[in-house]
């Protein structure tokens with residue numbers, strides 16, 4: 001008679017474990033790119049590839065920032081290039097320099113492989129607010 005409650009308890013335990021696993025995974029994935037940072041009409045993050053057509057090798061990338069329509073100065077930007085296929089080490093821009101007028105430019109960035117890339121700019125504005133912008137680029141040999 002005691003077998004049924006035990007079995008039920010074990011099943012509940014397994015269901016709870018799966019529930020926690022799925023919840024953890026969801027939080028982990030959500031943690032990578034917080035939805036709040038993705039879109040903000042008052043703080044558009046424009047990522048522009050200046051070196052066109054895109055080829056393997058050095059490339060200049062600009063990030064243009066405005067806040068409520070006015071150029072945003074004093075921001076710090078981290079810029080990373082990721083390929084869309086697995087197993088690649090991201091390419092990090094060694095420097096992103098402020099040119100003025102809300103325009104920032106990479107120094108020393110280079111595509112190291114042909115294919116599809118996503119460039120992501122992590123922006124921290126002078127007031128501490130953080131946002132992200134991205135650009136998909138197809139890089140030729």
Ligand SMILES: [Cu+2]
Pocket residue numbers: 083085088113115
């Ligand atoms: Cu690759």
